Amino acid sequence: MNVFYEESGSFKVGAILADNTTSLQVEAAHGKRSKIKAASVLLRFDTPILSEFMNQAQKVADELDPDFLWECCGQDTEFESDTLAADYFGHTPNPVEAAATIILLHNAPMYFYKKGKGRYKAAPPDALKAAIASxxxxxQQAELKARYVEQLCSAVLPEEFKSITSNLLYNPDKNTIEWKALYDACVRMKLSVPRLLEKCGAITSSHDYHFNQFLWEHFPNGIDFSEINRQQDLNESHDLPIAEAAAFSIDDASTTEIDDAFSITPLKLGSFRIGIHIAAPALGIQPDSPLDMTAAKRLSTVYVPGRKITMLPDTAIDHYTLSENRMCPAVSLYLDVADDYTVTHIESRIEKINIAENLRHDTLETYFNENTLNENDLNHPFIEELRILWHFACKMETIRGKASDSKNDKIDYTFDVSDDHVAIRERRRGSPIDKVVSELMIYANTEWGKQLANANIAGIYRNQGNGKVKMSTSPAPHQGLGVAQYAWISSPMRRYVDLINQRQLIAMIRNETPPYTRESDSLLIAMRDFEIAHGFYSDFQRAMEHYWCLRWLIQENIQTINAQVIKENLVKFDHMPLVMRVPSLPNMAPDAYVKLEILDIDLLDRSLQVKFVQKLES
Structure with a gap:
């Protein structure tokens, strides 16, 4: 005697070896023995032979029509499988027919609901219709997915993918058929998602891939300013006093947000007055205005090689930037300085000042550098004023306890990107140009921060202690700069915290109620959000500088390059700000020079593989 039984949702057959009423010992056709529950047995049979039973039952089940059987059985009552089999075959079913009916009922759960051992109920018409549609x-989805996978594996981007490529790259919905197809294709082709989409033509620029990812994460609504009425906010008063001096600015050639300028006015007995003039968007951009809310969302201008995302729209920048040959509103800090460069008097004013010229680094460096400082050549614009500022900057640097090292070998890098061609330029840090600008900005931010603190007016400070830098509404020393307090005020067109601090400073100078207190939500939220955004923006800038270093290596077809060991296997490449680990580097002392071979560059991953070649003489 043999049995047809159900086990773990599948049907099996076996010859009975022992029948213990509640359980049976059975042996399968291939010889495996099992113990099964008697309740699992659906029918017993002698013929056909055990090895042929399942094949014959499945063959009959394949010929059965579930639609016809569903129409044959009653819609409202449960039924036995044997009863339905008898109705269908027109006679008492033999074991093969009975098993085939059970198999069909089991494999058609849309049509028949199981209610117990051998018992079923027909699905309601509406439920069956919905199930069939599903x-x-x-x-259809399986066919569509298969088509997508085949197209992707053939390096063809499906038409349906073109409008959702960014979603698939940066924020995929993993429940969609498109993502599932893309994932399966990546597994089959053994490629990453960006690499496969690049093969399919969806990524035409590795630079745009990285830049658009940043925009997707931090500027989801885009980077234009179409959502605000740009002109309504620029409503500062026009009755500002006119400054007597003419000023000049010092900036990189690409700078449009010119925040600062300087002036020199001779006084009696060899003394003079230094003017530090800061652009004044806080005069016109009112708190909670549309333009202010936009700036509060952006928090800072984002700088990357070849482009930038400004905090303010071009119309506001054009209105407030300290452009040459025009009168510009400014918040000015005047320093009366003796002939030994000691500050004897300080005064702050809100005024309009004539910007005589915008000096640019590329032309200024040719006649204002370490080699020309002591020359008597006066043929260049503002050279005499620049020398005065240089000597003043050196004195201020010494007072801060940060006297410059004439052997300073730290290098700053600038990236010039035009038509996908990149040039990386080096400038030694601490050059006369850098020192003049940085020292005067440090002085202004330190002095105005002190004035705000002394007036008990809230401000946002950048403090540093024990190597940790943080932002706070409480003034505290900045050990890295060697000052008692440091408030960011000098870049109000490029940093939102500077705009907030400038509003407070203007209120102090005018003896008005400041717009913020130390408990103001808008001030505290702006400080917190700025610190987070500043970190993200700085990381992105470094990542894109790394990217353009890789582009330069490809562009110049560099095969080998020199590098300097920082520590262990960490090295810095010559003539670029590219730092990476070299696993093949043998143990060497810091500052050793080595030659490396370029093995592979991947612009999508922003990765570089190199191999140690040899140690070089310093």
């Missing part, structure tokens, strides 16, 4: 939808 099954058809799944079938």
């Amino acid at each position: 099954q058809e939808k799944k079938r």
